[in-house]
Amino acid sequence: MILTLTLNPAIDMSYQLDELKIDTVNRCDRVIKTAGGKGLNVTRVLKCVSADVCATGLLGGKTGEFIEQQLDQSSIRHDFVHIKGNTRHCLAIMHEGNQTEILEGGPAIDEEEAEAFLQEYDRLLDQASVVTASGSLPKGLPKSFYQKLIERAKEKNKKFLLDTSGEALELGIKAHPYLIKPNQEELAAIMGKEIKDEADVLASVKKLSETGVTYVVVSLGKDGALGYIDGRAFIAKPPKVHAVNPVGSGDSMIAGLAYGLDRGLSPEEALKYGITFGTLNATEEKTGYVQADQVEPFKDRIAVRVLE
Numbered sequence: 317m318i319l320t321l322t323l324n325p326a327i328d329m330s331y332q333l334d335e336l337k338i339d340t341v342n343r344c345d346r347v348i349k350t351a352g353g354k355g356l357n358v359t360r361v362l363k364c365v366s367a368d369v370c371a372t373g374l375l376g377g378k379t380g381e382f383i384e385q386q387l388d389q390s391s392i393r394h395d396f397v398h399i400k401g402n403t404r405h406c407l408a409i410m411h412e413g414n415q416t417e418i419l420e421g422g423p424a425i426d427e428e429e430a431e432a433f434l435q436e437y438d439r440l441l442d443q444a445s446v447v448t449a450s451g452s453l454p455k456g457l458p459k460s461f462y463q464k465l466i467e468r469a470k471e472k473n474k475k476f477l478l479d480t481s482g483e484a485l486e487l488g489i490k491a492h493p494y495l496i497k498p499n500q501e502e503l504a505a506i507m508g509k510e511i512k513d514e515a516d517v518l519a520s521v522k523k524l525s526e527t528g529v530t531y532v533v534v535s536l537g538k539d540g541a542l543g544y545i546d547g548r549a550f551i552a553k554p555p556k557v558h559a560v561n562p563v564g565s566g567d568s569m570i571a572g573l574a575y576g577l578d579r580g581l582s583p584e585e586a587l588k589y590g591i592t593f594g595t596l597n598a599t600e601e602k603t604g605y606v607q608a609d610q611v612e613p614f615k616d617r618i619a620v621r622v623l624e
């Protein structure tokens with residue numbers, strides 16, 4: 317079973333506008349509301365391909381109820397800890413080929429809620445083979461929270477895939493997760509330097525792997541991704557597609573990596589699933605969605621180039 321963690325979920329509101337006008341009224345007829353937050357996007361994509369997946373995290377208020385209803389309607393297994401605060405909304409405005417996002421900070425978590433989550437996590441961990449942890453940490457949880465979750469997963473020999481940024485990522489790396497997936501911008505932030513080309517990416521992933529992360533994947537948007545494991549580097553590139561809504565493509569990539577690793581596939585094959593899910597998601601209007609029948613034919617078209 318793949319266990320997905322969403323500690324700061326959201327109702328994602330996606331608005332499609334021909335033009336975003338500033339300092340005036342914009343009216344929108346094309347609105348999609350989704351049970352979101354990065355980990356729930358991962359979950360939904362895994363459900364699209366009928367993977368054995370369970371979603372957990374922290375949810376509260378009417379917004380939390382809406383998310384649970386959506387998960388029930390999609391027959392997605394979930395086991396969230398209920399909190400006193402209200403789960404947040406996040407806005408993504410698609411306009412003139414751009415993606416403008418406004419993300420609420422979300423509710424604050426108290427000590428009792430954090431402890432309740434840890435107990436639930438330990439119980440679910442026993443049933444999982446792969447764990448994905450995605451997104452920002454809500455207020456109230458220490459920045460070392462993912463680090464703690466990784467340590468617990470490692471004690472039980474579970475593969476932990478961490479997709480976050482900033483201090484939560486830096487501290488998480490100290491616990492040696494199985495996989496991290498920064499994009500180019502996040503990589504530059506962790507390394508504290510500009511990442512201009514493939515050589516910079518390669519030098520950075522080597523440094524990161526020396527810190528004890530087993531598998532480093534750097535996602536490169538429409539150019540695919542670079543993977544580094546056991547001293548081997550490879551770039552996987554998807555064929556060109558018409559992108560409609562790339563929101564959640566990084567999350568879909570995590571879903572594909574988890575899907576491949578859960579099935580015991582090689583890191584290269586798992587990355588091909590990652591790119592397949594990421595790219596197919598970008599071609600859909602819905603966030604965190606792929607069409608199952610497109611997966612295998614698309615995966616066969618992904619080119620992998622070994623760098624060293």
Ligand SMILES: Nc1ncnc2c1ncn2[C@@H]1O[C@H](COP(=O)(O)OP(=O)(O)OP(=O)(O)O)[C@@H](O)[C@H]1O
Pocket residue numbers: 498499535536537538539540541554557559562563564565566567569590591592593594595598
């Ligand atoms: N515009 C696009 N066209 C085609 N494929 C895309 C596009 N954007 C993303 N992808 C696919 O999704 C994967 C992950 O995307 P990206 O590198 O943008 O991750 P990310 O920055 O974490 O994404 P996000 O935070 O928007 O979910 C890419 O490796 C690629 O396969």
Ligand SMILES: O=P(O)(O)OC[C@@]1(O)O[C@H](CO)[C@@H](O)[C@@H]1O
Pocket residue numbers: 324326328352353354357406407417419450451452453563564565566567603
């Ligand atoms: O605030 P976070 O947790 O970093 O990001 C939240 C978020 O922007 O990420 C997803 C897209 O990847 C959206 O579904 C969601 O709203």
